[in-house]
């Protein structure tokens with residue numbers, strides 16, 4: 001592709017992107033296809049000769065787009081959102097065009113310095129105290145892995161990286177069962193082992209860790225000669241928005257000298273609104289906090305900020321300085337590759353810079369406040385219908401519900417069939433979870449293009465599908 005063709009196809013792609021987004025409302029949110037259909041439609045072997053871009057682009061439109069689940073669809077109510085505000089997509093295009101490796105200050109000074117500035121903008125936007133710094137990671141999973149590795153190395157006096165874990169004491173990490181599976185993975189990958197992830201019982205509306213039980217578990221483990229290393233708390237768990245009492249957990253962490261990581265991957269975006277910050281009161285006592293602007297804040301995937309109260313132990317855990325990476329910058333430069341597991345880094349700060357400037361915090365707050373209000377409104381409407389029950393009350397914009405099955409039917413099976421029926425209908429998309437062992441249907445409002453009418457449509461679709469199943 002020469003430069004003129006690059007210009008032409010970039011314009012065509014831009015036109016396509018704008019048309020795609022404008023037409024989303026008319027598409028089903030989830031494609032109606034059978035597994036393997038798309039795989040079989042792609043040639044089994046790579047081409048030996050160059051193909052014309054017209055044909056490649058036509059195949060993209062004919063074979064790929066119909067098989068996509070449309071995450072930017074205004075009636076996407078499944079999982080958590082992955083908003084890509086158009087302005088952040090524009091920034092990503094520029095980043096792709098420059099295609100810089102941002103591992104060291106020297107390899108991309110502007111990317112490094114903008115990242116430092118933007119992490120601090122986000123710190124202020126979320127109401128975190130001065131002193132927190134951080135980095136933009138690819139995902140919350142990576143940030144949590146970094147935190148768990150830091151817990152491990154701090155506790156082993158940095159001998160784990162050097163000598164391995166054989167012969168070391170048995171490390172213990174504490175969390176509730178409401179945390180995301182990325183916590184389990186971090187425990188596996190760090191070599192700590194699933195048996196050493198101690199699940200603390202939860203209670204209350206937000207399924208918060210029982211901090212007395214947490215403290216008792218730490219004390220019992222120490223007595224038994226085990227090595228408590230850290231605590232992972234959550235604000236807005238994936239299933240039903242489970243949220244720990246961060247101040248109480250931070251207190252336990254401080255008393256026992258443990259590292260505290262807070263996973264607010266989804267709910268963190270809502271903390272730009274001061275009225276929701278009570279959900280993480282005490283968060284300034286955390287050592288590490290992760291939140292994903294790529295979920296609810298509108299930054300094109302991937303974009304996950306890990307705030308650190310003191311980056312020293314984090315960098316000491318992760319930094320490798322072989323000769324070929326040593327640079328001779330000015331004192332005080334940051335090489336962000338030392339803040340994450342992968343060496344190579346994308347330029348992720350640009351899209352946040354564009355996003356925050358083009359929207360302004362106040363407009364972003366309005367979007368999030370609307371989502372919360374519409375979700376609460378839908379939960380209240382469903383609660384008034386006698387054949388529905390609310391399983392978990394709204395935590396910000398997430399709640400779960402169940403439809404009452406006919407007396408002869410299995411309630412779990414009925415609700416699974418209902419999720420499938422709703423998604424096959426195509427007008428909306430949502431997902432299920434299990435609460436106390438039983439199927440519940442999750443509903444979250446978070447898509448930037450969603451309107452109050454879209455949420456009304458969701459009410460209609462849910463009621464229609466549920467009642468036609470029973471009929």
Ligand SMILES: Cc1ncc(COP(=O)(O)O)c(C=O)c1O
Pocket residue numbers: 080138139140141142180182236237238263264265266292304
């Ligand atoms: C609470 C929570 N933590 C972590 C994650 C993992 O996020 P990522 O895909 O950025 O690794 C998710 C994903 O939905 C989540 O809901």
